[in-house]
Amino acid sequence: MTAPAAERGSTTVADRAVRRIAERAATEALEPGAVEAARGSASVRGRRARVGVTVTLPYPAVLDEAGERVRSHVAERTARLTGLTVPSARIRVRGLSPRARSAGQLAPPMTGAGAAVVRARRPWSQRRLPVAVFALAAAAVCGVLLYDVVSVHVAGHAPARWRVEAMEWLSTHGPESATASGVLAAVAVLALGVWLLVLAVTPGRRSGLPMRPPLPGVHAVLERRAVAGFLRDAVTDVPGVGRVLVRVGRRRARVRAGLEFGEQDGARRAVTEAAEAAAAKLGLARPLRLRVRLRTEPAWRAPAATPGSGSGHASVPAATERSTLR
Incomplete structure (x- = not known):
């Protein structure tokens, strides 16, 4: 008699897969980033597995409570993900690391005479308004100029009067002419360029004061x-x-x-x-x-002066x- 299709074959979970799952489960036992898993071990026999992980716990921490939480979480998580029976897990605490802080555990502030100045820069402003205004103005000028050039070369129309007059004015009012209007135009262009350079190399947002970074990569x-x-x-x-x-x-x-x-x-x-x-x-x-x-x-x-304080108050x-x- 042929066995049903659901009962044919077998599923085998390798020791390496169980070990990787146990190591990952150890890092999830406490807060994110609090536990570091160095190396683990796993032995699968049929439907039972024995696992062990060497970890580094955060300091300060109560070792027996933290170790028990890591052990129970590794056993439960490994059993749920592999489908095997994990009677218990062996946890070996290799050391304590003060750098392993959770996301909600901030560094204590330093106050008083011994407080050090932490270098923190202001966040760069996106400057949406000046960039948008400049981009719209440049796009409008380029669009009008492109339309006139295309109409001349494709449709055979005469060039627009404003473009002809602008080209004539530019040809007679260059920097070498030294006229008042040319100097003012040059100064305006120079001021605009300097202003754009200042916006590009400065962070802006002078209304914000940078705070002490609570964690690496965090800016407030x-x-x-x-x-x-x-x-x-x-x-x-x-x-x-x-x-x-x-x-x-x-x-x-x-x-x-x-x-x-x-x-x-x-x-x-x-x-x-x-x-x-x-x-x-x-x-x-x-x-x-x-x-x-x-x-x-x-x-x-x-x-008012209190009795016995003298003839009066200074x-x-x-x-x-x-x-x-x-």
């Missing part, structure tokens, strides 16, 4: 308006501070705050510390140089200023 930009708003909110939270004006440039930020009530020296220190703490949290590649200025509002009055200037470099 923070708008100046957002930086100004963040600094303004931080300074406004200081008790006694009312109106706050913030101007952010490419290298420095100017903070002007108005004091409505309270003691000036303490408010000045609190405003400066709040601005510095907020600037340190921005994560910019080049820390901003802060210039903090505190002025008293017209309704401000000096605090007069303070109406405006104080402090510059800090970070």
Whole structure:
């Protein structure tokens, strides 16, 4: 009796295929890029397979928990993809690598005096508007000129009057003529060429401040308006501070705050510390140089002297200023 077609033949999974699947499964156990698989082993006997993988885990990590997650994932994933029975997987931790970071695990920011300046460039602007305007103008001029040339050479029409007059004007108003109109035209063409060269070799987007790269190949930009708003909110939270004006440039930020009530020296220190703490949290590649200025509002009055403090309180200037470099 002939066996059914579905029961004929056999499927054999090679040891090499099982080993490659186990190695790939080990790298998928934790976050992407967190586990590195060095080498693996596999032995297939009938419908059962034994696998083992040598891995490098990220640091810091709890070894027993991370190893158990890798082991269970390798066994389950290999069994599901190969159709074999995988009783267990052997995982050998070869080492720990601090460079194996997940996509959501960012490098801790460096703040304070030891913070290093990370080189990060502004992203290049695509400059769609000037390129589109220049391309449309050039296309329109070339299209009109091409239409007139084709109509003359193909249809036998007379050349357009504007082209004849333009050619006559150009023949008598060249650079050697030294006329005012020729000089102005040459200056305009030169200015246009210089402007296009500047656009080609500069990144543009001066409103964005580059941030510290969290991962290799990742570029982030923070708008100046957002930086100004963040600094303004931080300074406004200081008790006694009312109106706050913030101007952010490419290298420095100017903070002007108005004091409505309270003691000036303490408010000045609190405003400066709040601005510095907020600037340190921005994560910019080049820390901003802060210039903090505190002025008293017209309704401000000096605090009353407490008993035992002497004959009175020392007069303070109406405006104080402090510059800090970070």
